[in-house]
Amino acid sequence: MALQEKDLLRAYRLMSTIRQFESRVDTEFQQGNIPGFVHDYSGQEAVATGACMHLTKDDYVGSTHRGHGHCIAKGCDIKGMMAEIMGRSTGLCRGKGGSMHIADINQGMLGANAIVGGAPPLAIGAALSAKTLGTQNVSLSFTGDGGSNQGTVFESMNLAVVLQLPTIFMFENNGYGEHTAAKYAVGSGDIAGRAAGFGMPAKRVDGLDFFAVYDAVGEAVERARSGGGPSAIEASAVRFGGHFIGDPQLYRGEGEHERNRRDNDCIKIFSKKVISEKMLKKSQLNSVDKEISQLIDAAVEEGLSAPWPSADELLTDVYSNY
Amino acid sequence: MPIKSIRQAINETLKNEMRRDSTIVVIGEDVAGGAGSDGIDDAAGGVFGVTKGLVGEFGRERVIDTPITEAGFIGMAAGAACTGLRPVVELMFVDFIGVCFDQVFNQTAKFRYMFGGKSETPLVIRSMVGAGIGAAAQHSHMLHPLLASVPGLKVALPSNAYDAKGLLLTAIRDNDPVIFLEHKLLYDMKCEVPDEDYLIPFGQAAFTREGDDITLVSMSNMVLNCNQVADNLAKDGINADVIDLRTVSPIDEGAVLESVEVSGRLVIVDEASERCSMASEISSIVAEKAFGSLRAPIAKVTAPHTPVPFTPTLEKLYVPSVERIEQAARMTLEA
Numbered sequence: 140m141a142l143q144e145k146d147l148l149r150a151y152r153l154m155s156t157i158r159q160f161e162s163r164v165d166t167e168f169q170q171g172n173i174p175g176f177v178h179d180y181s182g183q184e185a186v187a188t189g190a191c192m193h194l195t196k197d198d199y200v201g202s203t204h205r206g207h208g209h210c211i212a213k214g215c216d217i218k219g220m221m222a223e224i225m226g227r228s229t230g231l232c233r234g235k236g237g238s239m240h241i242a243d244i245n246q247g248m249l250g251a252n253a254i255v256g257g258a259p260p261l262a263i264g265a266a267l268s269a270k271t272l273g274t275q276n277v278s279l280s281f282t283g284d285g286g287s288n289q290g291t292v293f294e295s296m297n298l299a300v301v302l303q304l305p306t307i308f309m310f311e312n313n314g315y316g317e318h319t320a321a322k323y324a325v326g327s328g329d330i331a332g333r334a335a336g337f338g339m340p341a342k343r344v345d346g347l348d349f350f351a352v353y354d355a356v357g358e359a360v361e362r363a364r365s366g367g368g369p370s371a372i373e374a375s376a377v378r379f380g381g382h383f384i385g386d387p388q389l390y391r392g393e394g395e396h397e398r399n400r401r402d403n404d405c406i407k408i409f410s411k412k413v414i415s416e417k418m419l420k421k422s423q424l425n426s427v428d429k430e431i432s433q434l435i436d437a438a439v440e441e442g443l444s445a446p447w448p449s450a451d452e453l454l455t456d457v458y459s460n461y
Numbered sequence: 462m463p464i465k466s467i468r469q470a471i472n473e474t475l476k477n478e479m480r481r482d483s484t485i486v487v488i489g490e491d492v493a494g495g496a497g498s499d500g501i502d503d504a505a506g507g508v509f510g511v512t513k514g515l516v517g518e519f520g521r522e523r524v525i526d527t528p529i530t531e532a533g534f535i536g537m538a539a540g541a542a543c544t545g546l547r548p549v550v551e552l553m554f555v556d557f558i559g560v561c562f563d564q565v566f567n568q569t570a571k572f573r574y575m576f577g578g579k580s581e582t583p584l585v586i587r588s589m590v591g592a593g594i595g596a597a598a599q600h601s602h603m604l605h606p607l608l609a610s611v612p613g614l615k616v617a618l619p620s621n622a623y624d625a626k627g628l629l630l631t632a633i634r635d636n637d638p639v640i641f642l643e644h645k646l647l648y649d650m651k652c653e654v655p656d657e658d659y660l661i662p663f664g665q666a667a668f669t670r671e672g673d674d675i676t677l678v679s680m681s682n683m684v685l686n687c688n689q690v691a692d693n694l695a696k697d698g699i700n701a702d703v704i705d706l707r708t709v710s711p712i713d714e715g716a717v718l719e720s721v722e723v724s725g726r727l728v729i730v731d732e733a734s735e736r737c738s739m740a741s742e743i744s745s746i747v748a749e750k751a752f753g754s755l756r757a758p759i760a761k762v763t764a765p766h767t768p769v770p771f772t773p774t775l776e777k778l779y780v781p782s783v784e785r786i787e788q789a790a791r792m793t794l795e796a
Binding site: 235243244245252260267269291294298302460461 | 484522527532533534536537538542543564567577578613635637664711
């Protein structure tokens with residue numbers, strides 16, 4: 140699984156896209172251009188990217204309420220995403236899902252999910268489809284440390300082991316479930332250990348290190364594709380923002396923000412490594428940043444000028460026939 | 462024409478559909494039974510033997526026994542339904558929907574709308590409903606009104622073997638999630654059921670008795686009681702329409718309104734508790750849309766607003782009886 144220059148550039152492109160997308164979503168939200176609740180993925184880019192780079196379009200991902208990063212890493216259209224978050228008719232879900240339900244089944248994206256712990260049951264279902272239909276596809280569910288305490292997640296892990304499903308449980312431990320610390324809410328403090336208790340290989344990795352995530356997920360995906368059943372990975376990560384955009388974050392310790400931005404930025408860590416080890420040039424990264432910035436400007440511009448859904452859209456898409 | 466019970470009709474339909482379409486899988490607790498044990502395979506075939514024999518023909522890859530973990534396997538089936546399979550899941554007793562309701566109403570039912578119409582969830586959840594065998598509060602509930610209130614779900618409740626086959630075929634071939642509710646007292650009820658396939662469209666009620674004097678509306682097991690009442694009334698020269706709704710989402714409003722426009726008298730019989738029942742729903746539809754046709758107040762005969770009691774004497778009082786329905790009908794006729 141040696142990463143070639145094009146793979147590294149792709150990884151950087153995805154991470155930069157997520158960071159810039161989320162930063163712009165934050166701005167547009169503050170300006171009143173985005174309705175509802177929005178949960179910023181900034182800081183966790185290495186996890187979504189390291190995981191999804193192993194997946195094909197036909198593999199499935201189930202996501203969380205903090206799902207923009209997963210969507211981008213899985214290949215969802217940036218303009219369609221921005222329009223969706225803005226509630227416009229050109230959005231991926233025609234404006235009916237929004238940030239918390241953004242999905243693109245055709246892209247293997249089973250949806251952000253506003254129910255904490257929502258993804259694992261659905262993702263093991265996609266794995267059941269793959270196994271029954273013999274497609275060799277796999278599924279991967281993203282779950283936070285908060286979601287890791289949900290019964291549905293335990294049930295899904297047990298079912299995946301019992302039925303030997305080709306799936307990966309990706310736990311992103313960003314230290315907080317909403318406004319409560321994981322070290323309070325996760326009883327054993329060891330999400331990977333709990334997963335191992337269900338009878339599957341489970342690993343803990345540094346989620347700030349793209350390469351560590353990439354290697355661990357690669358191994359798990361390989362196991363799943365070759366009929367070896369489920370795996371779990373707990374990636375420690377850092378949530379730069381609050382639970383939602385606008386969260387005053389009173390639970391943060393003194394200097395925590397500054398420390399995170401300075402020392403725990405997965406993109407800075409990646410860039411430093413690839414430049415110092417001469418895998419990529421600084422100029423290459425800069426030109427990716429510039430290109431993505433233009434893409435996101437265009438996505439915002441098109442989103443803001445896109446029409447709102449027409450009134451008859453209220454009643455459509457409940458059933459395929461009724 | 463062959464005579465079959467509801468149990469046979471459902472079993473045969475599952476078998477035929479699984480032969481026709483290899484993407485159909487049956488999932489649930491003990492749908493085969495015997496997994497991992499030293500005894501025989503297919504040790505259960507469902508609690509009441511409805512899925513008996515499937516594992517022998519289709520194997521454990523398509524007849525999947527699950528751990529007792531309803532939220533997990535209903536969610537799994539929903540995910541599978543979005544990604545290429547057509548699962549028919551058995552939720553042993555509908556009361557257990559309490560532990561997996563999130564998977565049903567927040568996930569399955571909302572996918573299509575949330576995703577802007579870009580997904581299909583061809584999932585059937587078969588479950589058992591109803592009182593009458595002393596199964597008590599947590600194994601006897603009728604929850605069809607709760608389920609019918611959820612946008613995105615379709616809800617079918619057959620009252621006989623012919624309808625069970627036609628409605629289940631429609632459910633399996635439908636691209637939306639369908640809740641298919643089987644009354645536990647009806648499994649051995651027999652009638653003529655053709656061997657060949659036929660579909661009963663959802664939202665199309667059946668008239669099991671026809672008459673112009675009064676309209677009795679019901680569904681599932683209560684249709685049998687209404688038929689009995691209609692037969693009793695007929696002895697006095699009173700002719701009743703008995704409407705079996707067959708599905709409570711969608712509802713065949715047209716059939717009810719047309720009948721009431723002629724009879725002017727309506728009794729609705731529902732084994733669910735009165736508050737927010739289908740009886741309330743039908744009553745409100747008729748009050749809104751056929752008020753001028755009514756010649757007597759609408760009567761509702763339902764279970765009381767209580768859990769289902771265990772002891773046979775109280776359980777008998779809980780379920781709307783032929784006597785209570787007939788009394789309500791006669792009062793309506795005299796009003």
